[in-house]
Amino acid sequence: MAQAPPATAPVATTPTATATPPIQAMDADSQRVTVNAPGRITAVFLCTEESQKEIRDAAGKLDKFRGLSNFRVIAVVDLRDSLGSMVEGIVRWRMQEDLDEESERLTPFYRANGNNKEPRPDLCAIPDFNGAVCKSLGWPKVSNKLRCVVFGPDGQPLQRWNELQNYTELYDVVAKALGKN
Secondary structure, eight states, rough: OOOOOOOTTTEEEEEOSSOOOOEEEOOTTTTTTETTOSSSSSEEEEEGGGGGGHHHHHHTGGGGGOOTTEEEEEEEOOOOGGGGGGGGGHHHHHHHHHHHHHHHHHHHHOOOOTTOOOOOOEEEEEEESSSSHHHHHOSSSOOOEEEEEEOOOSSSSEEEEESSSOOOHHHHHHHHHHTOO
């Protein structure tokens, strides 16, 4: 009989049967976004200053799927304990600049998936100045651990990680949901 991992070990959790309502937010472009919009597989990452590199590495593992009409990555930037809330305009502007650069990087993946549209309108970063979005995603407290949730096409969580360490596991969940495994 296999032993359960120690209580301190990071593990992925299977969401509960309780339905997740639509999670609304304002993105860096001041557009209203439904984070768990039906019709797409959506990987949502919680980003802090300390987890930026890990987010890029984990999200990069999903680049193969970029440009598919039924897949999206969203970064929620947790700014609850930062000075960012005092300079919201500058934070949004900087995020827009980052998204513009990311759009250029992702263009080859879009083309490889037969998508001739520009990636930029599909890219989404959400500055969470007061923690409301983080709380809606089940992350009530600030953490520098790499957190991620993958929503299925019904807008319900498929998998949740409070400390994502195995990026291959993330890839496998997304690939299976997209029928690409």
